[in-house]
Amino acid sequence: MSFLNYVFGPNLYMEYRGVPEPQRKMYEAGAVEKFGEQILSTLSVMWSVGYYTSPLLVTFLYRRGYLVTDSMPTLAKITTSVGLIVIISLVMRGLGRKQSRSYSNMIKALVRAKATKAPGDANSELRRFDIEFNAWPVDFDVKALTGDTKKPVVTARRREPIQLATLPCEAIAYLAIKTFGLSMIYPGSVKLVQKFMRPMLISGRAKLIEDDNGIRYKVKTIDSNEIDTLFIDNRNDNVGNGKTLVICSEGNAGFYEVGIMGTPVALKYSVLGWNHPGFAGSTGTPYPHQDKNAIDAVVQFAINNLGFAVEDIILYGWSIGGFSTLYAASVYPEVKGVxxxxxxxxxxxxAVPRMPAALAGIVKVAIRNYCNLNNAELANEFNGPISFIRRTEDEIIAEDNHIDTNRGNFLVLSVLKHRYPNIFGASQLNKAKGLLSKPLEPYSIPAADEKLCMSRLITYASDEGKSFPMNIGADYSEEVRNLMAVFLLRKHLRDYNSTHCTQLPGEFFTMPWDIPTEQGFVFT
Structure with a gap:
């Protein structure tokens, strides 16, 4: 084993599965490795600070005369000294790692895994270790698929040519989204946040791997990002929901290690979690086009590598993860449900209410040009079963916890209006808004009314198919439209008395409602 493998190898965080009790064993570097690593970390921080303050630093050195010809030998000596310190630190780190049995076993497993260049079980030895994920071999590369011309590469959204009059606004919007804007929309991509959460992520990942037999995979997207995923296979549980795969898309500060996977896992579904580009082990940046390519690669991985049929996949999204989920649903309309x-x-x-009113125009340009997460548009491209869960105490997507301002209300009504335009007229939409202005009571539509509503839908769908928009209701009275509107609203939406970030109880995770007909689903 080359000494350089130890010097430049990845950080080791934990060793588990098959090691002596306790199974979850955090890796502790020895004194020699720790000392070398601390020096390298300090120099790295100093380099980062110097890089970002380089204009000020160069000005300061110039005024002090350090950049003149006479001072060059001194600067050369400083550079040589720093280089020597780096070399000594690297050697110390390598020596310390070589003395560690755990690190030696890991680096040997990593070298063997890379040599095999094969996914899946070929990396089983390496799966005993939790390492810096950039060193992990790729398990699935979507570009290796052949003959799939259905889905084009998703690229950045094309914008209209910039007009001279709007150039200042466009420039400010571009700088804003590139500097702080995207980080505000996706705080989970901020490295400082990830560093703070690292112990929780390592612990959460270990729980999924050891308690739920999870397997970690690296999936490579069409735009060459590497996506960190974890799969829990419950297909051998013949009495559970294991034949159905739930693909979980997390929120803007969510990670699969500590996110929404817990709900379907507890219900014994097979579950596939993934992290957005730029989150934890995933590379890239969470711009919409990169996020779309990421979820597409994850679904392709589930189909082509894990062996699930599209019809056996449920797409589950929480908060901003709804964008990823709805995009996948628009590309894979045959999924079991959303x-x-x-x-x-x-x-x-x-975004607009959270910024100064004077900046509203800039915010709109920044969102529409660079981060256009329009879930309502995407939802109307999906023809299959879909259900919504609203948090009655939501403090994130509602203004001052006022339930009538919850943006989930607008998404539900947009979908229902699109799917049943003759039922949801102005009067019915106002009635629905009134119902949504307060927490919904438990479902209590009289049995006779429910039977009548269901009968109308089944009869129409059996004759005309279930493609949307559905023209049912054009000849209904206002009273019947009101009844049908309330019925459809209650069938699609459930209230959960909670704030935005609480784990969803299993009782709320159910198959989306669908019109029960004997005919197959019609896609248009």
Missing amino acids: VLDATFDDVLYL
């Missing part, structure tokens, strides 16, 4: 929890209709209507 479950959206605490999801909004359009991120623009969340």
Whole structure:
């Protein structure tokens, strides 16, 4: 084993599965490795600070005369000294790692896994270790698929040519989204946040792997990002829900290690979690086009590598993860269903109120050009079963916890209006808004009325198919439209008395309602 493998190898966080009790064993570096690593970390921080303050630093050195010809030998000596310190620190780190049995076993497993260049079980030895994920071999590369011309590469959204009059606004919007804007929309992509959460992520990942037999995979997207995923296979549980795969898309500060996977896992579904580009082990940046390519690669991985049929997949999204979920649903309309929890209709209507009113125009340009998360548009491209869960105490997608301002209300009504335009007229939409202005009571539509509503839907769908928009209701009276509107609203939406970030109880995770007909689903 080359000494350089130890010097430049990845950080080791934990060793588990098959090691002596206790199984979850955090890796502790020895004194030599720790000392070398601390020096390298300090120099790295100093380099980062110097890089970002380089204009000021160069000005300071120039004024002090350090950049003149006479001072060059001194600067050369300083550079040589720093280089020597780096070399000594690297050697110390390598020596310390080589003395560690755990690190030696890991680096040997990593070298063997890379040599095999094969996914899955070929990396089983390496799966005993939790390491810096950039060193993990790729398990599935979507570009290796052949013959799939159905889904084009998703690229950045094309914008209209910039007009001279709007150039200042466009420039400010571009700088804003590139500097702090995207970090505000996706705080989980901020490295400082990830560093703070690292112990929780390592612990959560270990729990999923050891308690639930999870397997971690690296999935490579069409735009060459590497996505960190974890799969829990419950297909051998013949009495549970294991034949159905739930693909979980997390929120803007959520990670699969500590996120929404827990709900379907507890219900014994097979579950596939993933982290957005730029989150934890995933590379890239969570711009919409990169996020779309990421979820597409994850679904392709589930189909082509894990062996699930599209019809056996439920797409589950929480909060901003609803965007990823709805995009996947628009590309894979045959999925079993879509479950959206605490999801909004359009991120623009969340961003504008949180910024000074004078900046509203810039915010709109930044969102529409660079981060256009319009869930309402995507939802109307999906023809299958869909359900919504609204948090009655939501403090994130509602203004001052006022339930009538919850952006989930607008998403639900947009979908229902699109799917049943003759039922949801102005009067019915106002009635629905009134119902949504307060927590919904437990479902209590009289049995006779429910039977009548269901009968109308089944008869129409059996004759005309279930493609949307559905023209049912054109000849209904106002009273019947009102009844049908309330029925459909209650069938699609459930209230959960909770704030935005609480784990969803299993009783709320159910198959989305669908019109029961004997005919197959019609896609248009």
